Amino acid sequence: MPTYVIQETHSLLDPGRIAKSSPTSKTFSPSAIFAKWSTGYSLIFLTLATLACLLPFSNKAFHMDDPLFLWTAHHIAQHPLDPYGFRVVWYATESPIAEVTKNPPLASYYAAAAGSLFGWSERALHFAFLLPALAVVLSTYQLARHFTQFPLLAALATLLAPGFLVSSTTVMCDVLMLAFWILALLFWLHGADSGSHFSLFAAALLIAACALTKYFGVALIPLLLLYSFFKKRRLEPSLAYLAIPILPLGLYQYWTRALYGRGMLSDAVQYASLHNRGHELSLLAKLLVGLAFAGGCALPALFLAPLLWSKRTLAILLSICGLTGLAIGGHRAWFESSQAAAHWPLIATEMTIFLLGGISCLGVAGKAPRHASQKINADNMLLALWVAGTFLFAVFINWTVNARSILPLIPAAGILLARRVEDSGLPAKPNLLSHLLVKVGAPLVASGVVALWVAQADGNLANAGRTAATRAYVELRPAPDAPVYVEGHWGFQYYMQQRGALPADLRRSPFRAGDIVVIPENTTNSFGPPPGFTLAGSLIEIVTRNSVTTMSQPLGAGFYASLWGPLPFTFGPVPPERYLLARLVLASSNPNPAPMIFKP
Secondary structure (H helix, E strand, O other), X not given: XXXXXXXXXOOOOOXXXXXXXXXXXXXXXXXXXXXXXXXXXXXXXXXXXXXXXXHHHOOOOOOOOHHHHHHHHHHHHHOOOOOOOOEEEOOOOEEEHHHHOOOOOHHHHHHHHXXXXXXXXXXXXXXXXXXXXXXXXXXHHHHHXXXXXXXXXXXXXXXXXXXXXXXXXXXXXXXXXXXXXXXHHHHHHHHHHHOOHHHHHHHHHXXXXXXXXXXXXXXXXXXXXXXXXXXXXOOOHHHHHHHOOHXXXXXXXXXXXXXXXXXXXXXXXXXXXXXXXXXXXXXXXXXXHHHHHHHHHOOHHHHOHHHHOOHHHHHHHHHXXXXXXXXXXXXXXXXXXXXXXXXXXXXXXXXXXXXXXXXXXXXXXXXXXXXXXXXXXXXXHHHHHHHHHHHHHHHHHOOOOOHHHHOOHHHHHHHHHXXXXXXXXXXXXXXXXXXXXXXXXXXXXXXXXXHHHHHHHHHHHHHHHHHHHHHHHHHHOOOOOOOEEEOOOHHHHHHHHHOOOEEOOOOOOOOOOOOXXXXXXXXXXXXXOOOOXXXXXXXXXXXXXXXXXXXXOOOOEEOOOOOOOOEOOEEOOOOOEEEEEEEEEEHHHOOOOOOOOXXX
């Protein structure tokens, strides 16, 4: 059997780069699968794996902030040049959507096109948003080929991360933004290496699209500016292409100011600044929450930790995280989670584990490579700044820590993990395939199982809102003359309004005795009985049958907002989702009203 040497990458993970060597070279004999594997096989495998992970969620109910993007998309379909020209009730009273949403409209334009062509059902829109998820996974593979011999590992570490998998089951802007981000990097790196003006121009347009999908995309401009300067050690004329995205962003600022009286780019910056200023978490608490979110959302970094670090380093990290977990148990007031008091031992234990993952995730960005063929260069700096910049924004600049803000660092973390595996000495093993399966494949499978478990739990939580809206409609049908108001938001409000309910507006709604109010327990921006009224009613309970949850204040889970809890997801006895169906009773005519079962 002929012998081969790995020159730049392994054929199993990056195609067609095995070359014959002389008998004196450091060699191994690849199995048949190594010899036949190609880039095409990798891309087909990643496509099938992505579809297998996401297609089961194609009928997931709209969830969390999905309605804001969907209402905007519906309006765009009718008024394409006026994306934010309507009003919504998302807080206590009706406001222009331009005051409520803090995201640019490109994702809603995409949803409007998909909805107009294929319908507005959950399945149609989730199928449309499968394409950005596929683009992220496949482009991560292609980008990773620039950095590592193990691009397939990097792409799988992205796909099988809970932060990516759960985000890909929504119709919000985050995954679409990430797709533009990685494609922009691909074109820029190609243009920087080849001198192709077409690639550099395409990268500039993709940066603009990225920023007009989610404002964080603007961070690509300084990131690529630093990368290019560090690589060439001088200011190249090609850097002028990075000025191109500034023009559409400036026009967008001017356009929205003319239409809505506020430049929406600067408005989003002010919103984050004001909310951070009033946030009571200390910098240390924010750091711990951020590390826990990074560890949970980029879970492969936790499962691969034994391969990434020496036993001594791992023991030190475990000790630090364990002591931190004990300290957290005694200082839970740091995290403003009074409802989670009964579960703090469990929450502190899970936080200890996620902290190890977060430290591992950020540690690979800061650790210098040992391998002789790698050195501290522009590539290392690009990946490190990508991870560190995203983390700093998500933790210290954004208005709350959430998985959506952590998401952009996941592909970079995947590439860095692949580089660390490459640096670990595995490529020199004579039985490389078996080592990859045991030391890399098993941790990735474990991460994938957890990610799918969490995605299923988030899907059940979303579907509970749709089911509760249907049940509420059935129970309220015998009294069709009484208006039905809904408090709280997220997907439940979307489905209640589909069935004719009105969003409760403290300033505008003409509340009267006998009106019906439906209030979810697990929601945001609900206010209970309007002034002058009390509530008397019954509960709807939806049992989700989850043993893990993404949004639960009692369990400390705050995947979409750390105000709910300091962890992206938690395991434990998940309580049922409860919804109060109540009639308004004049407070003066009912001195002893039935107490509310819960306080939203």
